[in-house]
Amino acid sequence: MGFLGIILALTGAALSVTLTCIGSAKGVGMTGEASAPVMIDDPSKFSKLLILQLMPGTQGLYGLVVTVMVMLNIGLLGGSPDLSLTEGLLYFFACMPIAVGGLISALMQARVTVTGVNIVAQKPSESGKAIVSATLVEFYALLCFIASMLMVLNINRLGL
Amino acid sequence: MKGKVSESHYAYSVTAARIMQRALLSDADYSLLISAPDAIAALAVLSSKGWKTPADISLIPQMLDDAMQEVWDFLVEFAPDINIFKPFILRNDYHNLKAGLKCSLSELQVDRYFIRPALIPRKLMKEAFFENHFSLLPEPFSTVLKQAYDALSETRDGQLADIIIDRAAIDGMNGAANEVREPLVRHIVDTLCALSNIKIAFRSAMLGKNKDFLNAAIGNCSSLDRNSLIESSAKGFNELFRYLKTTRYAAQVDILKTSPIDFERHFEDRILSSLEPIRFEALGANPLIAFFLFKEAEIKNIRLILAGKLAQSSQEEIRQRLRRIYV
Numbered sequence: 001m002g003f004l005g006i007i008l009a010l011t012g013a014a015l016s017v018t019l020t021c022i023g024s025a026k027g028v029g030m031t032g033e034a035s036a037p038v039m040i041d042d043p044s045k046f047s048k049l050l051i052l053q054l055m056p057g058t059q060g061l062y063g064l065v066v067t068v069m070v071m072l073n074i075g076l077l078g079g080s081p082d083l084s085l086t087e088g089l090l091y092f093f094a095c096m097p098i099a100v101g102g103l104i105s106a107l108m109q110a111r112v113t114v115t116g117v118n119i120v121a122q123k124p125s126e127s128g129k130a131i132v133s134a135t136l137v138e139f140y141a142l143l144c145f146i147a148s149m150l151m152v153l154n155i156n157r158l159g160l
Numbered sequence: 161m162k163g164k165v166s167e168s169h170y171a172y173s174v175t176a177a178r179i180m181q182r183a184l185l186s187d188a189d190y191s192l193l194i195s196a197p198d199a200i201a202a203l204a205v206l207s208s209k210g211w212k213t214p215a216d217i218s219l220i221p222q223m224l225d226d227a228m229q230e231v232w233d234f235l236v237e238f239a240p241d242i243n244i245f246k247p248f249i250l251r252n253d254y255h256n257l258k259a260g261l262k263c264s265l266s267e268l269q270v271d272r273y274f275i276r277p278a279l280i281p282r283k284l285m286k287e288a289f290f291e292n293h294f295s296l297l298p299e300p301f302s303t304v305l306k307q308a309y310d311a312l313s314e315t316r317d318g319q320l321a322d323i324i325i326d327r328a329a330i331d332g333m334n335g336a337a338n339e340v341r342e343p344l345v346r347h348i349v350d351t352l353c354a355l356s357n358i359k360i361a362f363r364s365a366m367l368g369k370n371k372d373f374l375n376a377a378i379g380n381c382s383s384l385d386r387n388s389l390i391e392s393s394a395k396g397f398n399e400l401f402r403y404l405k406t407t408r409y410a411a412q413v414d415i416l417k418t419s420p421i422d423f424e425r426h427f428e429d430r431i432l433s434s435l436e437p438i439r440f441e442a443l444g445a446n447p448l449i450a451f452f453l454f455k456e457a458e459i460k461n462i463r464l465i466l467a468g469k470l471a472q473s474s475q476e477e478i479r480q481r482l483r484r485i486y487v
Contacts, residue, residue: 026168030168030171030443031171033171033172034171034172034174034175034442035175036172036175037172037175037176037179038175038179041179110168111442111443114171114174114175114442114443115440115442117175117442118174118175118178118442121175121178121179121182122178122181122182
């Protein structure tokens, strides 16, 4: 039983980092692609573009943090891992907010940051607004991250 | 039909197009051009806006041709799927077919009448004409050219040859658009084909052409019922206008009644204005299509302004002919 619980918990942890990193890689890649012509045209816009390009990358980081927290909690990074099936299932579901929310928010944020790159290209003075718009999407990735973290950190308190 | 390229693949090309869009002429630039005292002064205005202008006004067509080719080269290099532009470029190929055919049977210099960009290289087109070796051209161009050439050499009727090529152009553009999975391309090409068909129907009604002629001349397009257009045009203006009032082009019928030139301009403006919301899109093929068509309209406007200056037309006359601008 303990073995199945660990498999479930690790599946959740793996999905948490994999899906968010897929979203982030796609988002950062898209924004980078869109930024390249602007940088060729005017290299001085690099810093504004870098901020936009980094924004969809944060979801991958959130996913990794949740993964590490799961591994710590189940004793995989020290201690003896022993998990019931129910606990494993709980960890699996606790990972889902950031896994799914992180993936979707990274892709959605990438669309906003690519639009932001277009703003930087055409009206550099308005680049702050582009960053604010992308930050609004970040907020929802953050909510997913907080939800996952709270769940992962509190599963032990259930005393299962 | 080929698969649609994912819109995320357009990130690079759309931003690159946005950067090029900044160089499009603004309202103020057009005002400067129109108020220039002559063509030389207008060229100086263009030069100040980054255009590579010639010292000799006889090279103006070459300048405009180069400008359009530059846009095409950009799209070939950066657009993830260049096939979406094929229906628009086909127009130029069919134009070149007509120009080449007429020049090959006259003393005219063909290079002056060929336009770019085109799918068929200029060299190949010239070889096909001057060696009378039409099969050098890819299908359907070789067949169309053979038909038009036979019609012209047998009947000496230039209009008949034009009709054969124009009809092939309408059907070719429609066919190419149907192979593209971009609704915007289909919509615009359909509107352009409808414009060509309405112009043919209008001229035919004016000249009292019969149904056989109209059957040969009018092509397919989904926004007009071909049979109704032929029937109504054969019966004369009133019937034609009555039919057009039942189509989605009803609002333009009154303009057609008063001025076919204004009708064409209004039609093209309608296409261009439908593209304006696309300027805010950051991904997908639509912004590139819009950029291409607005650049084409800009070049057409500059051609009209410079031609107007050379003909010493008034500012008001020039302004009336201009297409909608995109800034």
